[in-house]
Amino acid sequence: MITRIPLRTLVTSVVSRSGYSARRNFKTTAQTIPQAHYNVVFDIDGVLIKGKKVLPQTHRALGLLQSNNVPYIFLTNGGGLKETEKAEQLSKRMGIHISPDQLILSHSPMRELALKYEDSNVLVVGGNGSGCRHVAEHYGFKHIVTPEEVHAVFPSVCPSSAREARSVPLAEKYLQNVHRPVEAIMVFHDSVDWGRDLQVVIDALTSRGGYLNTIKTQKELHITPQTVPLYFSNSDLVWSNEHPTPRFAQGTFRTCLERIFEDMTGHRLKYTLYGKPMTTTYQYAEAVLNRIAPTHLGPDGMPKRRSVYAIGDNPYADIAGANGYGWNSLLVKTGVFQPEGDENHHTHPATAVVEDVEDAVRWIISREIRKEHPF
Known part of the structure; x- marks a missing residue:
């Protein structure tokens, strides 16, 4: 059964109340809010950017993650530049600071x-x-x-x-x-x-x-x-x-x-x-996540299982890869995937199908809140 996002009111926006600045990073946020024990992995083309245009939901989505101190990285099948060059290019286009350590290109x-x-x-x-x-x-x-x-x-x-x-x-x-x-x-x-x-x-x-x-x-x-x-x-x-x-x-x-x-x-x-959906790429991405967001320890002193949410627009790359690696997958409708109606993909169904990246982030935060505070 397809998981649907009913309204954008699933999660109350904290962006306006927090005075969020896109150039804040994990260190400044972490001074007041503990780092979340779940991570988000973004595809870029068709999710955050479409051609030369940054999608309007992008800044709100990233703002929500920053305000909740959720570590995130970018995993794209794009490339052609060094990671430092691509991070600088994306930082300028999206108006946020993206570290090369957060960016994984196809190569x-x-x-x-x-x-x-x-x-x-x-x-x-x-x-x-x-x-x-x-x-x-x-x-x-x-x-x-x-x-x-x-x-x-x-x-x-x-x-x-x-x-x-x-x-x-x-x-x-x-x-x-x-x-x-x-x-x-x-x-x-x-x-x-x-x-x-x-x-x-x-x-x-x-x-x-x-x-x-x-x-x-x-x-x-x-x-x-x-x-x-x-x-x-x-x-x-x-x-x-x-x-x-x-x-x-x-x-x-x-x-x-x-x-x-x-x-x-x-x-x-x-x-x-190489690239998505190959296992080698997801192993590489997991190593990157371990560097930027060390695993939390549970009450027994053992590492807690990390929840990872991958957001993408291509069922055969983003969703197939995330599903195959045991991550949660969210499929947006702003890129390659263009369904007629609300159906999930028939071959590689996502954990949830959402309208755009902002809906995806709200769904993730809402789910994690419910896990921490079940009704």
């Missing part, structure tokens, strides 16, 4: 791969300009090449690309990596040039020993079809912005890549997924 858990591929030449895909290259360098990858750089050195690699190849001198500092064998492929963010990026990734996957501009024979492809390992930072097929219907995301790019690879080799593409 944040991929930081661990830098230990495995520290000295390997890695093809990093996605995003505008050198953003994802800088992310990879920040994580500790030492040898990086991007499709844009490959295109700059070899303009004929994708003659139909809508983007003009940069002149070779602009890519000279990376020329050595373009000629080195690719030892892993990592899609950090959505592609901005699908034709070029699909071509370069397929070239690397079907190459001889990872050397671009080479290709295995059909016999070789039949025996060992995939030359290098492939990683994706998320599996979202679509995402929500100002457009009235959802837009293609990284998962759609992956679907195209799978079909091309299978048609060329007769084999299924092998890859590793």
